[in-house]
Amino acid sequence: MPNAQESATKPPARPPNNPVAKDMLLLKNSDQISGTLQSFQYPGVTVWQRSDIDQPIEFKSEAVDEILLGDRTKRLNIQPERVTIRLNNGDTITGNWKSLGPEHLTLNTTFAGELQIPRNRWQWASFRHSDASYLFEGPTGEEGWTVGEVNIGKLDGGQWAYRNGAFYALKAASIAKLIGMPDRMRMEFDIEWKGSLNLAVALYTDYLQPVSLADKDSEPDFGGFYSLQLTSYAVNVLMVKKKEPLQYLGMTQTPVFRQATKAHIDVRTNKANNSISLLVNGKLVKRWIDQGGFAGEGSGIRLVHQGQGALRFSNLKIREWDGRFESPPANRPQATLDLLTRRNGDKLVGSVVGSLEDRIQFKIGETITEISFDQIEKIEIGGLPSANRPVFDGEVDATLVGGGNLRFRVDTIDGNQIKASSEIYGPVNMQLPMFERLDFQRVAPAKTP
Numbered sequence: 001m002p003n004a005q006e007s008a009t010k011p012p013a014r015p016p017n018n019p020v021a022k023d024m025l026l027l028k029n030s031d032q033i034s035g036t037l038q039s040f041q042y043p044g045v046t047v048w049q050r051s052d053i054d055q056p057i058e059f060k061s062e063a064v065d066e067i068l069l070g071d072r073t074k075r076l077n078i079q080p081e082r083v084t085i086r087l088n089n090g091d092t093i094t095g096n097w098k099s100l101g102p103e104h105l106t107l108n109t110t111f112a113g114e115l116q117i118p119r120n121r122w123q124w125a126s127f128r129h130s131d132a133s134y135l136f137e138g139p140t141g142e143e144g145w146t147v148g149e150v151n152i153g154k155l156d157g158g159q160w161a162y163r164n165g166a167f168y169a170l171k172a173a174s175i176a177k178l179i180g181m182p183d184r185m186r187m188e189f190d191i192e193w194k195g196s197l198n199l200a201v202a203l204y205t206d207y208l209q210p211v212s213l214a215d216k217d218s219e220p221d222f223g224g225f226y227s228l229q230l231t232s233y234a235v236n237v238l239m240v241k242k243k244e245p246l247q248y249l250g251m252t253q254t255p256v257f258r259q260a261t262k263a264h265i266d267v268r269t270n271k272a273n274n275s276i277s278l279l280v281n282g283k284l285v286k287r288w289i290d291q292g293g294f295a296g297e298g299s300g301i302r303l304v305h306q307g308q309g310a311l312r313f314s315n316l317k318i319r320e321w322d323g324r325f326e327s328p329p330a331n332r333p334q335a336t337l338d339l340l341t342r343r344n345g346d347k348l349v350g351s352v353v354g355s356l357e358d359r360i361q362f363k364i365g366e367t368i369t370e371i372s373f374d375q376i377e378k379i380e381i382g383g384l385p386s387a388n389r390p391v392f393d394g395e396v397d398a399t400l401v402g403g404g405n406l407r408f409r410v411d412t413i414d415g416n417q418i419k420a421s422s423e424i425y426g427p428v429n430m431q432l433p434m435f436e437r438l439d440f441q442r443v444a445p446a447k448t449p
Contacts, residue, residue, distance in 0.1 A: 024068040027059065037067060037432075040413035042394050065441050071164050072416070072433030081110065082373075084126045084404070085117065086329065087424060088387045091406040097125075097373065100355040111400060111434035115425045124329035124380045127373060129343070136179050136318040139167055146208035148174035150304060160303070164401045164436035166314035172307030176208040178300040179318060183271040186321035187301075190403060191230070192262035195309025201228040202240075202304070203269065203276070204296020210304050217243055223297030226276060226290075228267065232257050237276055237288045239295045247295075249276075249288040256280055268321050271296075282328030315403050326377070335382030338362075343377045352379060391440075399437040410438070 025033045025048055035050040035057075045058045081094045085107060095109035104116045139145070142162045149159075150172040158171025167175060181187070181204055191199065202211075207222035224241040235254050239247035256263065257280075266279035271294040277287040305311045324345070332339065340348040340362055348371075350364035359370045360379070391397055395409050408422040408430075418430040 022070045025059070025064065026066040026068070027063050028065045029063070033057075037069070037413065039415075040064075040067075040410060042410055042412075065439075067438040069164065069432065069436050069438070071162075082128050083107070084128070085122050086124045086126075086331075087117065087121050087406075088123050088331075088384055089121070089407060089424065090386070090388050091424070092404050093406060094400070094402075094404050097355065100352070100360075102354070110431070112428050112430045115428070117425055120384065121424050122381065123331050123384050123386070124378060126329045126378045127376050129374060134317050134319045135182065136316065138316050139165065139314075142175075145175050145177045148176065148209045148302075150174045150210050150307070158307070160305070160313075166312050166436070167303070169305035169307075169311045169313075172305060174210040174302060174304045176202070176205070176300055176302035178206075178208070178298070181269075181296075181299045181301070181318065182320050184321045184323060185267070185269045185318060187267045187269075187316070187318045189265050189316040190262065190312075190314045191265060192312040192314075193309050194261065197230060197232045197257050197311070198306035198308045199230045199311060199313075200302075200304040200306065201230070201267075202226070202300070202302035203228060203267070204298050205300045205302050206298025208300065208302065210302065211240065213238070213240065213246060216240060216246075224295035225298060225302075226296055228276070228278070230254075230257070230265070235278060235285060239290055239292070241295055247290070247292070249290060250286065252286040254280065254285060268325070269296075270321070270323065277325075279325075284325065329378045329380055331384070331386060332380050332382045333385035335380075337382045339380040339382065340371065341377045341379075342371070342375050344375075352381070395440075397439040397441075398435050399439070401434055401436050 022034045023037045025035065025037070025046070033048060035048050038047040038049050038056055040046045040061060042061045044061055046061045046064055048057045048059065050057070081096055083097045084092060084094045085105070086092050093107065093109060093115070095107040095115070098106040098108050098114065100106070102119070104118060105122055107115045107117060109115055139162060147159055158169060158173045160167040160169045160173045160175040191197070203226040205222070205225035211219055211222065213227070219242070222242060224239065227238040227240055229236045229238065233253065234251050236251040237249040239249060264281050266282070268277040268279070269275065274290040274294045275287060278285045303313060326345070337349050338352050340350070340352070340360070342348070348362060348364060350362050353361040353363045353368055355361060356370065359372050360376060362369050362371055391407060395407055397405065397407055399405050408420040408428070411419045411421065413432060416432045418432050420430055421427045
């Protein structure tokens, strides 16, 4: 049953936390140490500095499970990146398309400069357009957000903490913002969790404090809103108004949340037809209709973590919705031809030949057509199966600031520079401030020479 309580009590709001500037070292023996990563070498040692210790501490790098990196991005001049590339090893990389030749796709990236990606390793490309303006993108910090205190049963309350473009909660926590929700809205965000997933997202709220649903009529005045309930077992939407019974619009089982630890959430709303739709990882899960009329009276969002595990919330994007349900990019290993989808929905079947300065060359039959990047929504390559495998000794699953993930072998980290190598694009120097996490946990036996 979905949670019917955002908060049991209503203490005064706490001031926001500061962004997390320190790094966190997680060792295989479960020890956790805050501080600053100075250097890393594999095989070799990890050098860790703390302000309360005179000399740096050295650890065997083989003992490192995970490194969470503090907020370094303010030191960098980050340029907008317009294309996301999916590789057949599972990597997802964002950058700017430079060129496509017979052998390689060249991508300019913020984290590693120019990358040469073999043509037989990328499965799809998704394009973001400068005229597809967002009403909100974030979070970029806690400024402008209102932190509330949540106490649920015997669970201690906590706060959301900001780090590298994401909010983190380890205990029950609430944070809210009047964000500007249009009448027809598309809202996307990413969540990642450990333990049980139990998140309540208030939509179209005018009240920035958590609401005790069990005692809502004794709360300070608030306008009607919807509570989108995401749990490990089900999703539901509740219509919440003062002096009116809670309306459960319908529960749906969601095995995807039991089978995974992260998801991309896409919420579509339309006040004209009283609808709220939920897509998870690009697939429509449920469309709710409020038969009593659209109840949302505000323009804000409130995130209430119910405190039953650790939760990460990131990449919140809000924009006007055109009412269309488009399909996400997909792998097409059985297809013999490529598929290009225009922004107007038209689909072209053929072969990607190459690219010019601002255009894709696409062959249909015997005719080569040039299509501007501004007109393309996505390109899906045919006949390229996935080649997923475990992380080998010395490799890392890395998460980029703002989304994206990739796998590579770390040779050394010194200051803000990573010297690495990839089975796909070879030796490469990377910028440490563009990463938020280095995960060495899922390691298979070392490869034999």
